Amino acid sequence: MKNILFTITIALLTISLKGIAQQTPATAQKEAITIEGAVAHLGNGEVIENSLIMFEGGKITFVGDAKTRIARKGSRIDAKGKHLYPGFITTCASLGLIEVDAVRASNDKDEIGNIIPHVRSLIAYNAESKVVESMRPNGVLLGQISPKGGTISGTSSIMQFDAWNWEDAVVKTDDGIHLNWPDSFRREYSSARQDRRLVPNKEYQNKIVEIVHFFNNAAAYGNGAATSINPAFEATQGLFQGTQKLYVYANSEKEIVDAITHTKNLGVKKVVLVGGYHAYKVTDFLKQHQIPVLVSAPHNLPVSEDDDYDLPFRLPKLLTEAGLLVAIQNVNAKNFQNRNLPFYAGQLVQHGLPKEKALQLITENPGKILGIDENYGT
Known part of the structure; x- marks a missing residue:
C-alpha cells in the first residue's frame, strides 16, 4: 500500500512540475x-x-x-x-542580461567602467531567463541584446529567443557598439522656486572631447602597427571598416546634430540614432546623412511642459512621414516591457499611422536597421 501511495505521489509531482517547467526550445x-x-x-x-x-x-x-x-x-x-504576422524584433534591450533588478548577482547589463566597447553582451546572455521566455507568447521572437551604462556601454549581439544557450541563440555576433551621448542640459532643483529647471551642462564639451579623443586613438590604433593589443581599441575597428554600427543615444536637437556630426567626422561608417525625442526638428539633417532612428516607445509622457501632450504617441509617425527609416525601441522602460512591442505599434495606429506601416516598425524596419533583413522581419 505504501509503495502504491509513493508511486502515485511521485507521478502527481512529475505532472505538476511538468506544468510549471520552463519553455523548451x-x-x-x-x-x-x-x-x-x-x-x-x-x-x-x-x-x-x-x-x-x-x-x-x-x-x-x-x-x-x-x-x-x-x-x-x-x-x-x-x-x-x-x-x-512575422516575428517581432526588439532592439536595444537587456533581455537575458538581467533577471531581478533588486538582485545584483542577476544583473550583468552594466559593467564597471565608462568607456568599455570590448564588453560583449553575447557571452553574458542567459537563454533560460524567465523574462526572455515571456517575450515569445506575445510574438517577440528575437532582439538586439545590448549592455547599458557609462559613455560607451559595450557591444551588442542579436539573439533569437528559442534557444538552449547563447551559442544556440545568436543570430548576428557583435553587430554594433552603443554610445550614450552626453546631455547638453541637466535638471537643477531650485529651493527658492520649489521647482526643477533645465540649465546648461557645464561638462558637455569636456565629455565630447573625451569621446573624440577615444575614437581618434582607436582609429590611429587600427591604422598603425600596434606593439600590443588594446581590447577597447580592437573592439571598435568594425566601426571604421563598416562591419559594425554605432548606436548613438541622443534626444535633444543639439545633441543629435553634435553626435552625428562628430561621429561621422571621426570616420564611423554607419550610425543609428537611438531615442531621438526631438528628431522631428532635424529630419532634413538625418535624411542627408542617411541616419535610421530607433525611436522611444510611445507609452511615455512628454519630456517638457511645453510639448504637445501626444508628442510621444505621434513621434514615430512624424519621422516616418519625413522619409526616415524608423523602428521602435523600449530602452527607457523596464526590461520585461519589451513584450509590449505589438501594443506600442497598436497605439501608433490610434494616432494616425496606418496599421501596416505601424507593423513595419516592429518587423521589417528593425530587421533592416540591424542588418538581418535578408532572413528576418518579413
Whole structure:
C-alpha cells in the first residue's frame, strides 16, 4: 500500500512540475508544414487576404496566394479567419542580461567602467531567463541584446529567443557598439522656486572631447602597427571598416546634430540614432546623412511642459512621414516591457499611422536597421 501511495505521489509531482517547467526550445523541424487560408501580414506593407505559406527545415519556402497552383507539402493547417504576422524584433534591450533588478548577482547589463566597447553582451546572455521566455507568447521572437551604462556601454549581439544557450541563440555576433551621448542640459532643483529647471551642462564639451579623443586613438590604433593589443581599441575597428554600427543615444536637437556630426567626422561608417525625442526638428539633417532612428516607445509622457501632450504617441509617425527609416525601441522602460512591442505599434495606429506601416516598425524596419533583413522581419 505504501509503495502504491509513493508511486502515485511521485507521478502527481512529475505532472505538476511538468506544468510549471520552463519553455523548451523546439526540436528541428522533421516534416514540412503548409498553412492555408490565413490573412497574412507580410511586414513590408503587403497583405494577402487568402494566403498560402509553406515552411520546411525551419525556413519559409513559399509565401503567396492560396489560389496559386502549387503542390502543398507536409501536414496542412487550415487557418481561415486567423491572421499571420512575422516575428517581432526588439532592439536595444537587456533581455537575458538581467533577471531581478533588486538582485545584483542577476544583473550583468552594466559593467564597471565608462568607456568599455570590448564588453560583449553575447557571452553574458542567459537563454533560460524567465523574462526572455515571456517575450515569445506575445510574438517577440528575437532582439538586439545590448549592455547599458557609462559613455560607451559595450557591444551588442542579436539573439533569437528559442534557444538552449547563447551559442544556440545568436543570430548576428557583435553587430554594433552603443554610445550614450552626453546631455547638453541637466535638471537643477531650485529651493527658492520649489521647482526643477533645465540649465546648461557645464561638462558637455569636456565629455565630447573625451569621446573624440577615444575614437581618434582607436582609429590611429587600427591604422598603425600596434606593439600590443588594446581590447577597447580592437573592439571598435568594425566601426571604421563598416562591419559594425554605432548606436548613438541622443534626444535633444543639439545633441543629435553634435553626435552625428562628430561621429561621422571621426570616420564611423554607419550610425543609428537611438531615442531621438526631438528628431522631428532635424529630419532634413538625418535624411542627408542617411541616419535610421530607433525611436522611444510611445507609452511615455512628454519630456517638457511645453510639448504637445501626444508628442510621444505621434513621434514615430512624424519621422516616418519625413522619409526616415524608423523602428521602435523600449530602452527607457523596464526590461520585461519589451513584450509590449505589438501594443506600442497598436497605439501608433490610434494616432494616425496606418496599421501596416505601424507593423513595419516592429518587423521589417528593425530587421533592416540591424542588418538581418535578408532572413528576418518579413
